[in-house]
Amino acid sequence: MTDKEIEEGNQLMLQFEKRGGLLPVVVQDVHTKQILMLAYVNSEALQKTLETGLATFWSTSRNELWTKGMTSGNTMKISAVLIDCDQDALVYLVEPRGGACHTKNENGEARKSCFYRQISEEGYLAFLE
């Protein structure tokens, strides 16, 4: 498996072993382009995502397959799955149904994105919403 095959080929050669068995997935709203969350997949989670069209991950806290929204109802319909040059990172372009985050805003609603705070130059966190 050469760099050229990985970078310029049309064959899927996911580099799981390079990253300890799991690859990071950036979840992006296909319409607004907002980054909603970052999670991880193993081979099974990616395969289920491609088969069902619903964003599925490997939960690193529960150590189990996790189709987003099966409990909360806030599923994410897959529009496309992108892969990077090194084949060790993915992007799920999704149509989210409800908020992506498990945390809630001041109105008690699931936050749209997990990235709701900014790090200041002094190292403090400022809320964006």
Next chain:
Amino acid sequence: MTDKEIEEGNQLMLQFEKRGGLLPVVVQDVHTKQILMLAYVNSEALQKTLETGLATFWSTSRNELWTKGMTSGNTMKISAVLIDCDQDALVYLVEPRGGACHTKNENGEARKSCFYRQISEEGYLAFLE
């Protein structure tokens, strides 16, 4: 350190140990919202990023601090650094100068984004450009 402090606080409590010492960083173009690349940081790389205003990472292949563009000239000026609910993933919002990817397109230019291929339902890779 409670979940509430991590999720709702204004103190930086990066969860490096949860992710084997390095945290993933999604790099997003602040103007077009395109996702350009995914890389990793340790504490030193994040601190340098905040101090210099230039996107800096920990290179997992070379095992060294890596300020993007120091060799190629394709630096990335930081517009904001976002952090997620669990404090174990970051977003760099940047103004890129030149392509983000180390690979080149058919015109010999650095590709704008590392995510230039899409995974088809059959598991093949299709070039987006």
